[in-house]
Amino acid sequence: MTEQDKRLEILEANRRFFDTVADSFAEIDAYRLKETGQWVGDELKKLSQEAGSSALLDLGCGTGLAIQAGKGYFRHVFGIDLSHKMLREVSSGSNGSVCGDAIYLPFRADSFNVVACVSVLHHLFDHLPVFQEVHRVLKKGGLLYAVHDVDSVFMKRFHRPANLYRQCLGLSKKFVESKEGITEELLELADYHVAEGIDTQKLAEELQEAGFPDVTAEFYWRGANRQIDFLLRFFGAMGKTPRGFAPYFSVIARK
Numbered sequence: 614m615t616e617q618d619k620r621l622e623i624l625e626a627n628r629r630f631f632d633t634v635a636d637s638f639a640e641i642d643a644y645r646l647k648e649t650g651q652w653v654g655d656e657l658k659k660l661s662q663e664a665g666s667s668a669l670l671d672l673g674c675g676t677g678l679a680i681q682a683g684k685g686y687f688r689h690v691f692g693i694d695l696s697h698k699m700l701r702e703v704s705s706g707s708n709g710s711v712c713g714d715a716i717y718l719p720f721r722a723d724s725f726n727v728v729a730c731v732s733v734l735h736h737l738f739d740h741l742p743v744f745q746e747v748h749r750v751l752k753k754g755g756l757l758y759a760v761h762d763v764d765s766v767f768m769k770r771f772h773r774p775a776n777l778y779r780q781c782l783g784l785s786k787k788f789v790e791s792k793e794g795i796t797e798e799l800l801e802l803a804d805y806h807v808a809e810g811i812d813t814q815k816l817a818e819e820l821q822e823a824g825f826p827d828v829t830a831e832f833y834w835r836g837a838n839r840q841i842d843f844l845l846r847f848f849g850a851m852g853k854t855p856r857g858f859a860p861y862f863s864v865i866a867r868k
């Protein structure tokens with residue numbers, strides 16, 4: 614199979630997966646949507662103050678987490694997603710949402726102050742072409758904010774418990790059980806980088822290659838589930854953690 618065939622296979626798996634679960638996505642993923650939505654909103658507020666507040670793009674917007682979280686801080690908010698059925702679930706708040714692949718953004722160069730990408734990178738076969746496209750549509754001084762993806766160092770270190778958690782307690786099981794047509798195989802393809810995680814170091818290098826001179830990454834636990842968040846709050850540990858000791862990462866790349 615060529616690289617391009619694999620890319621298309623992953624793309625098609627994502628389209629099928631998210632088209633199938635679209636009408637129950639908000640219910641199944643309700644906790645993450647609410648909890649993550651709150652602090653993504655706080656972060657978008659800060660980013661709008663740094664990069665300007667005229668336009669935000671929610672890339673891989675799904676049902677519109679970053680659209681909702683950011684609409685109070687940007688004058689114009691747009692979304693793009695591969696799944697037209699996910700887009701149908703976006704409630705009001707955006708100035709327009711389009712169906713398309715992250716690799717070809719149907720926007721003019723220098724259009725956005727911030728591009729937010731929440732829980733999307735692990736669904737993409739490769740990242741460099743997407744980062745180059747994001748770089749094109751960002752204004753000078755604009756920011757890419759990618760958040761809630763899984764880091765490879767943590768996944769390597771805690772491979773067994775992490776995958777056991779994912780299969781038994783994570784959302785994967787709920788999605789597989791929710792609809793006919795959602796198989797483990799389809800989920801594995803759509804969640805392409807979840808089992809092994811994404812190499813954040815390589816990601817930072819690709820961002821630099823795409824033209825972002827300044828890239829920062831943080832590693833954290835919050836947003837995994839209600840019980841873990843309760844413990845994190847209890848122990849005052851909602852903040853960042855050294856790489857390899859937390860499953861999730863966020864990246865901010867400055868153009």
Ligand SMILES: C[S@@+](CC[C@H](N)C(=O)[O-])C[C@H]1O[C@@H](n2cnc3c(N)ncnc32)[C@H](O)[C@@H]1O
Pocket residue numbers: 624627628631646672673674675676677678679693694695696699713714715716730731732733736737
């Ligand atoms: C886990 S959902 C996250 C949705 C939303 N950002 C959120 O946090 O609720 C991943 C989204 O990425 C979209 N997606 C996957 N591959 C994509 C691609 N190549 N281009 C655009 N969107 C894509 C899926 O359709 C899905 O809506």
